[in-house]
Amino acid sequence: MPVTVALYDGRVDQPNPRTSISPAEVAHVARLARLALSEEELSMYTTQLAAVLGHAADIAALDIEGTPPTAHPFPLADVFREDEPRPGLDRDEVLSQAPDVEGPYFRIPRIMGDAP
Amino acid sequence: MSAVRDLDGWETVVGLEVHCELRTQTKLFCGCRNAFGDEPNTNVCPVCLGLPGSLPVLNRRAVEYAMRIGLALHCQVQPSVFHRKNYFYPDMPKDYQISQYDAPINVGGWLELPSGKRVGIVRAHLEEDTGKTTHVGGGGRIHEAAHSLVDYNRAGVPLVEIVSQPDIRGPQEAREYVEELRAILVATGASDGKMEEGSLRVDCNVSVRPVGSGTLGPRCEIKNLNSLRSLARAVSYEAARQVEVLAQGGEVAQETRHWDEQEGRTYSMRSKEEAYDYRYFPEPDLVALQPSPDWVESVRRSLPALPAERREEVARAAGVPVSSEAVATVVRLGLDGLVRAAVSAGADANLALRRLANEVAAGLEDHGPPDAGAFARLVQMEAGGELTPAQARAVLRLLMEQGGDPAGIAERLGYQALAADALAQVLDQVVGAHPREWERYCAGDDRLAGFFIGKVKAATAGQADLRAATTLLQQRRATA
Ligand SMILES: [Zn+2]
Numbered sequence: 001m002p003v004t005v006a007l008y009d010g011r012v013d014q015p016n017p018r019t020s021i022s023p024a025e026v027a028h029v030a031r032l033a034r035l036a037l038s039e040e041e042l043s044m045y046t047t048q049l050a051a052v053l054g055h056a057a058d059i060a061a062l063d064i065e066g067t068p069p070t071a072h073p074f075p076l077a078d079v080f081r082e083d084e085p086r087p088g089l090d091r092d093e094v095l096s097q098a099p100d101v102e103g104p105y106f107r108i109p110r111i112m113g114d115a116p
Numbered sequence: 117m118s119a120v121r122d123l124d125g126w127e128t129v130v131g132l133e134v135h136c137e138l139r140t141q142t143k144l145f146c147g148c149r150n151a152f153g154d155e156p157n158t159n160v161c162p163v164c165l166g167l168p169g170s171l172p173v174l175n176r177r178a179v180e181y182a183m184r185i186g187l188a189l190h191c192q193v194q195p196s197v198f199h200r201k202n203y204f205y206p207d208m209p210k211d212y213q214i215s216q217y218d219a220p221i222n223v224g225g226w227l228e229l230p231s232g233k234r235v236g237i238v239r240a241h242l243e244e245d246t247g248k249t250t251h252v253g254g255g256g257r258i259h260e261a262a263h264s265l266v267d268y269n270r271a272g273v274p275l276v277e278i279v280s281q282p283d284i285r286g287p288q289e290a291r292e293y294v295e296e297l298r299a300i301l302v303a304t305g306a307s308d309g310k311m312e313e314g315s316l317r318v319d320c321n322v323s324v325r326p327v328g329s330g331t332l333g334p335r336c337e338i339k340n341l342n343s344l345r346s347l348a349r350a351v352s353y354e355a356a357r358q359v360e361v362l363a364q365g366g367e368v369a370q371e372t373r374h375w376d377e378q379e380g381r382t383y384s385m386r387s388k389e390e391a392y393d394y395r396y397f398p399e400p401d402l403v404a405l406q407p408s409p410d411w412v413e414s415v416r417r418s419l420p421a422l423p424a425e426r427r428e429e430v431a432r433a434a435g436v437p438v439s440s441e442a443v444a445t446v447v448r449l450g451l452d453g454l455v456r457a458a459v460s461a462g463a464d465a466n467l468a469l470r471r472l473a474n475e476v477a478a479g480l481e482d483h484g485p486p487d488a489g490a491f492a493r494l495v496q497m498e499a500g501g502e503l504t505p506a507q508a509r510a511v512l513r514l515l516m517e518q519g520g521d522p523a524g525i526a527e528r529l530g531y532q533a534l535a536a537d538a539l540a541q542v543l544d545q546v547v548g549a550h551p552r553e554w555e556r557y558c559a560g561d562d563r564l565a566g567f568f569i570g571k572v573k574a575a576t577a578g579q580a581d582l583r584a585a586t587t588l589l590q591q592r593r594a595t596a
Contacts, residue, residue, distance in 0.1 A: 014373030032393055034204050069220075071197045071404035079403050083140050083177035088161035095157065104156040105250070105265035108206045 019054040021046060123324075129332060130290050130357040131282035131321040134297055135275050136307045137245060137314070138181045144244045145172030145214065145402075146275035152313050156267035163433040163505075164272035166442035172401055178274035179221070181473045182242045183407060185276050188304050188422055189237045192302045195406040196221040196241070198399040206266055208244035214245035215277075217396045221405060227280075227300065229292050230444035231270025247271035276306070282321065282332060286355075287348035287596030294318055294344055299423045299448060311343055318347055322354040324362070333358070334370040338382055341375055354382050406494045426452050433465040436565030442473035449477055454491050461492035464499040471495060475512050483516040490515055494522035501581040507531040539580055543588055558596050565589060 026046045030037045037045065077095075091104065100107040140150050146163035162170035170374045186193050199217035219239030248270050253262030278297065284290050298316055299309040303475055308315050321449045323335035338354055360367045373382040421429070426447045431438040446452055451472045458468035468491070471592075476485060494515060498508035503526060511525045545570055547554050557564035565586065572585045 018376075029395075032204075032395065038257075044156055071398070072400075073196075074403060076403045077174065077195075077406040080176035080179070080567070081147070081173040081174050082143050084147065085142050085149050086161075087147045087161060088146075089165070091155075091157050094160055094165065102265055102404060104158075105267060106157070106206075108249075108264050 019050060019057050021049050021053060122156055123355060123359055125327055126324045126355070127327045127329070127333075128286045128351065128360050129282050129323045129325060130286070130351055131335070132278075132280045132282040132284060132290060132293060133243075133319040133321070134278045134280075134294065135317040135319075136185070136278065136301050136309075137316075138178050138274040138276060138306055139308055140177045140181065140274055142175060143272035143592055144175050144242070145179050145272055146170075148269075149273065150273045151269070152315070154269055156269060159269040160271075161596070164209075165268060166208070172214065172399075174402060174405070175274060175424055178242065179405060179407065181274070181304070182221050182240070182276050184304040184306050184413060184419060185301060186225065187241050187412075187416050188300050189222070189225035189227055189240060189278065190417055191222035191225030191237060191240055193222055193407060193412045195219065195404060196198060197404045198242075198402045199396045200399050201243075201394045201396055203394055205246075206264065207249050209247070209268060213244060213246065214402070216241035221407075227293065227296060229289070229296055230427060230439060230448075231292070232285075232439045233289075234285040235293055238279040238281055240276050241279040243275050243277060245270050245273040245275045282323070282335075287351040287502050290320060290351050291344050291348045294347060295448070296423065303420055303422050305420075314342075319343075320351060322345060322351055322358070323368070324355050324358045334368045336368065336370065336382070337372045338375050339372060340377075342377070346375060349380060350382060353380065357382065423447050430465075430469065433459050434469040435466055436469065442469050444474045445477055449480055449487060451476060451480075453486050454485060457488035458492040458495050461496065462490070463492045463495040467499050468492070468495045471498075471508070471512060475509055479513065479516045480549050486512065486515045487519060490522055491518070497522055497526065501584040502526070503531055504578065504581050505583075506578060509527065539576075539585055540581065540588060542572055542575050543568070543585060545590065546575060547592070558593055 023042050023046050026042055026049060027037070030042070030045075095101045095104075095106070098106050133206065137150075142148060143150055143159075143164055146161050148159040148161050148164055151159065159294070159374045164171055182386075183193050196219045198214050200212040201215045201217070205210055220239045221241040223238070225237035226238070227237060228234050247268040250265045250267075252265060280293065284293055294316075298307075298309040298311075301316070302309040318341045320338050320341065321335045322338060323333040325331065325333045336354060338350050341350055354373070361368050369384075371384055375382050401593055406427055411415050427443050428438050430446055430452050431443045432438065434443070436443060443471045446455060446469060454472055454476070455465055455468050459465045471491075471494075476491075491512075494503075494508060497503045497511075498505065503511060507526065507529075510529065511522050511531065512521070514525050514529075515522060550568075550571070553564050553567055557568070567588055569582055569585055572580050573582060
């Protein structure tokens, strides 16, 4: 049995039956994912994402009246570990993988704004 | 612009989001230690560094703490799932934070302030904390920094985010809410409540509206509030700023603003195109959380008495309103056990409450609380007239400073309230010396009571128990 979870406030969007996406929307998503796309890529992904949306629209068209929402394809819930410390990684090894470090820290370029 | 603009005619509406670090041994999804102040980047592993191929596994204790918090806030504990909140910021090496979105573990509760007002709780969900970035250059300010340093010890530490309804009105109430919430979190054992170590972090949503309006204005979210004082100052400042904008015919933009403690002002950080779009989706590496009713009930039963309950108990014992300041003080300082001890020793609870809320509270930071048994005996001595209030206060001070037995301290100080018969004699003399005043007092002029008691006090050089003297005076008039 799949695990079902009742959604408490209905804030989850209803499946969107759209089958198209504009190049501007693809550019927006690419920016959120920090991807620099060429014009050809933008056009290619616009076509590909429209196909994905079409697939989602097919699913959205199904009659799911009476079918509870599914949290996970595995019939599992409540997988835990106990609150017991385990050794992690060696700091020198960890920092040696980083592009830039300063003392015991990862060093990163100047950033704009607060964390979200 | 002045931050003290008159808010006449405007109401300040506040909703708070409080992030509370849980006191677990390990992080939320890995076995790295959850410890404040360790050497940077020593509590890290493939899971909390977001290395490919790692798998998060949920910490059972963190779930239990989250349920304790939810139940203490009268929330419903419900089945829940985890989502990825996607964003690019170097405080999260995975480029997403695992959080709860539309199905959080706790929903729909409330918190009662000492004033008796209830503030609604929308939700209290589990999520992981982020790493800590330190901005170098530009005086530590983000927008002027040359570069930043990151410590991932905190990345993955379990948090519960508690979101209130916009039920809070003004800076003082915002402060009371956080103080009460902190007391509850500490009482549940889920948090150490240390704002100065960042265990408790507050973001606030502020809007203003004309008094009497039922709709909410556009709100600003204020970040970087590191103390209760910052919170109160930021709410005051922000409300005044918004009223100023509206008074000049402008519109308040819904946005995130940063509190600058040194300048005492908020400022806007992001341009519109920077607006966040977190693209939440279910975390495929984690399964749902469905605490059984038995587990929830056992957590509920394990909860200790919470501050609101303790205030009620103290108020009932002392016969004072639950909203009284003394009750709030005594419970906030954890002195209600001394009221209980005094009551079970047969001492007067109301007197115990007053001594605790005043003298004990004042000396608590320097000396710690007095021994419960000794305190109860002291209250009994004062209530029984063996010590005058002034003497009792002096004995209590020594009791807190040095410990010991109140009777012994009183003897050492030469304190002895006048025995009842000696007091009666003094009163006889005082009344005899002022026949006209006595006549007026007997005729019903109660103001003369103070006159006679003053004379008794002077005649006995403060050794008389003035309450006992008052009782004697009243008895004397009744039988005159
Ligand atoms: Zn880890």
